[in-house]
Amino acid sequence: MLRRYILNKTNTFINYRYASQSMLQSTIDDKLGIATLVMNKPPVNSLNLEFLEEIKSQLTQFKNDKIRGMILTSDLQKIFCAGLDITEFSNPNPERLSKICTTFQDTWLALYLTQFPTVAVINGHSPAGGCLLAMSCDYRVMVGPNYTIGLNETKLGIVAPKWFQDCMVAVIGQRKAEVSLTTGKMYTTDQALQIGLVDESVPDVDNAINKGIQFLNNFQKISPWAYKMTKDIRRQPTVQWLIDNKQKDLDFVVKSMMSPNVQKSIGLYLQSLKK
Numbered sequence: 156m157l158r159r160y161i162l163n164k165t166n167t168f169i170n171y172r173y174a175s176q177s178m179l180q181s182t183i184d185d186k187l188g189i190a191t192l193v194m195n196k197p198p199v200n201s202l203n204l205e206f207l208e209e210i211k212s213q214l215t216q217f218k219n220d221k222i223r224g225m226i227l228t229s230d231l232q233k234i235f236c237a238g239l240d241i242t243e244f245s246n247p248n249p250e251r252l253s254k255i256c257t258t259f260q261d262t263w264l265a266l267y268l269t270q271f272p273t274v275a276v277i278n279g280h281s282p283a284g285g286c287l288l289a290m291s292c293d294y295r296v297m298v299g300p301n302y303t304i305g306l307n308e309t310k311l312g313i314v315a316p317k318w319f320q321d322c323m324v325a326v327i328g329q330r331k332a333e334v335s336l337t338t339g340k341m342y343t344t345d346q347a348l349q350i351g352l353v354d355e356s357v358p359d360v361d362n363a364i365n366k367g368i369q370f371l372n373n374f375q376k377i378s379p380w381a382y383k384m385t386k387d388i389r390r391q392p393t394v395q396w397l398i399d400n401k402q403k404d405l406d407f408v409v410k411s412m413m414s415p416n417v418q419k420s421i422g423l424y425l426q427s428l429k430k
């Protein structure tokens with residue numbers, strides 16, 4: 156639905172290539188060089204192992220396609236992405252849990268360090284891992300006023316890994332990130348705009364896509380090399396810790412997820428969602 160809208164709206168997506176895996180649709184406008192990556196995993200685009208693998212593989216594909224920019228959005232009503240699939244954390248198989256965590260680390264690195272500019276069109280709620288995906292893009296346009304975004308991990312009784320936290324610090328600064336992270340605060344669109352968690356707030360998805368394309372058009376006159384070098388210099392401190400500590404990060408998450416206290420919290424949180 157959204158893909159069709161994008162094609163009609165811009166009226167320039169004539170020479171486009173379209174690829175659809177079941178949970179992810181990608182479109183490339185060959186004229187503009189802009190790709191759209193649309194998440195479509197009902198009911199809430201929760202990130203399980205298979206979905207993460209698809210996202211990671213599509214990002215690699217875009218690298219080969221040499222696109223000029225990318226819009227990340229959702230085809231679901233009211234939800235951008237509900238974060239990691241919590242059912243994966245409830246009584247997990249340690250082997251699969253490790254695989255999810257590693258795949259998420261790699262997907263994040265691929266998204267955070269893309270060689271092309273990226274825009275998150277946040278057309279619905281975006282908690283936890285959904286917020287991380289959005290924060291990893293170069294620019295965020297959020298549809299308002301009724302959706303929420305934030306890193307709410309403490310509300311589940313779990314700890315957002317250092318790279319989640321550092322990514323938030325890079326976007327909104329140390330003090331605001333510390334309060335947001337410790338309280339697990341979810342922000343409305345207007346609040347998110349106010350603290351700089353998103354760059355623009357618009358009333359509907361049509362406007363959001365247009366704003367995203369406008370942002371990407373800024374790069375028409377920017378050297379891709381200068382863009383990428385500048386982004387790498389800015390983002391290097393945030394990624395370096397993860398690159399140097401992947402196993403340590405994984406061990407901490409797996410060990411804490413398996414602990415009885417965390418399992419109890421996750422169980423209660425899942426129950427509250429079902430209610």
Ligand SMILES: CCCCCCCC/C=C\CC(=O)SCCNC(=O)CCNC(=O)[C@H](O)C(C)(C)COP(=O)(O)OP(=O)(O)OC[C@H]1O[C@@H](n2cnc3c(N)ncnc32)[C@H](O)[C@@H]1OP(=O)(O)O
Pocket residue numbers: 198199201233234236237238239240241242255256257259260280282283284285307308311313314315316404405408428429
């Ligand atoms: C090495 C380290 C790497 C890994 C890092 C691990 C450490 C960090 C850990 C976690 C990060 C996360 O991302 S945890 C996920 C946190 N997400 C949330 O808290 C979102 C919870 N969901 C909601 O708030 C709401 O569902 C919603 C606002 C997203 C949508 O609300 P709505 O009313 O529209 O829909 P429902 O609430 O009725 O939900 C429908 C349906 O979906 C199920 N659901 C929702 N969210 C999730 C989820 N994240 N994972 C799995 N399932 C989810 C919900 O239970 C409903 O199911 P049923 O229809 O069966 O009842």
